Amino acid sequence: MRADARKNRDHLLAVAGTAITEQGVDVSLRDIARKADVGLATLLRHFPTREALLDALLRTNFDELTARAAELETSSSPEQALVTWLRDCVGWTTEYRGVTALMAAAIEDPESALHASCVTLRVAGARLLTRAQETDVARGDLDGADLFALVAMLAWLGDQPSLAPRADHLFEVVAHAILTRPAAGRP
Known part of the structure; x- marks a missing residue:
């Protein structure tokens, strides 16, 4: 995986971890993408x-x-x-x-x-x-x-x-x- 792709993936995981800690496992994927400052398609590309x-x-x-x-x-x-x-x-x-x-x-x-x-x-x-x-x-x-x-x-x-x-x-x-x-x- 390219370094920039790895960095984006790690950032998405960090944001998702915080969101799940705060809101639970049912937190909206759209909310996670928004908090990570990426589009939903970017999130879904990494995690379908x-x-x-x-x-x-x-x-x-x-x-x-x-x-x-x-x-x-x-x-x-x-x-x-x-x-x-x-x-x-x-x-x-x-x-x-x-x-x-x-x-x-x-x-x-x-x-x-x-x-x-x-x-x-x-x-x-x-x-x-x-x-x-x-x-x-x-x-x-x-x-x-x-x-x-x-x-x-x-x-x-x-x-x-x-x-x-x-x-x-x-x-x-x-x-x-x-x-x-x-x-x-x-x-």
């Missing part, structure tokens, strides 16, 4: 569909969370790795309003542009969960799909203005429910 735009925007975050899981796997105790990754994942997910519904739909739809990234993210979390289960610090009746659903649930709480103040407390409740032993110095 809303899902293509979201995939490009979210893929970097998914990749970072997947890499973070691998890093935690080798640098932290199984319990700390699982809870830290879960907190990071929930924190990121609440950054983009409405993304939890997209992620839940994409994981079930192999045709979705977001499917592969969501599956990779779920697998990364499942590895951390399995590692914690193998050392008896996490419940054995959960799997990666359950963990992915818990991320979505906790992120949804953060999206709700009336429930957002309780989100941290409820995160702790859920984390304690996943773990089989009380946390010593857990993040």
Whole structure:
């Protein structure tokens, strides 16, 4: 890709990220183009569909969370790795309003542009969960799909203005429910 095209694409992604943070995933593509000071055709040339735009925007975050899981796997105790990754994942997910519904739909739809990234993210979390289960610090009746659903649930709480103040407390409740032993110095 030419340098100017890359610069335009990166600018569109930055503007889209801000717009989605402020207005949610249903923000108008026309509004994103206007805020980026380009025509809608320019936006659509780079990202022919809303899902293509979201995939490009979210893929970097998914990749970072997947890499973070691998890093935690080798640098932290199984319990700390699982809870830290879960907190990071929930924190990121609440950054983009409405993304939890997209992620839940994409994981079930192999045709979705977001499917592969969501599956990779779920697998990364499942590895951390399995590692914690193998050392008896996490419940054995959960799997990666359950963990992915818990991320979505906790992120949804953060999206709700009336429930957002309780989100941290409820995160702790859920984390304690996943773990089989009380946390010593857990993040």
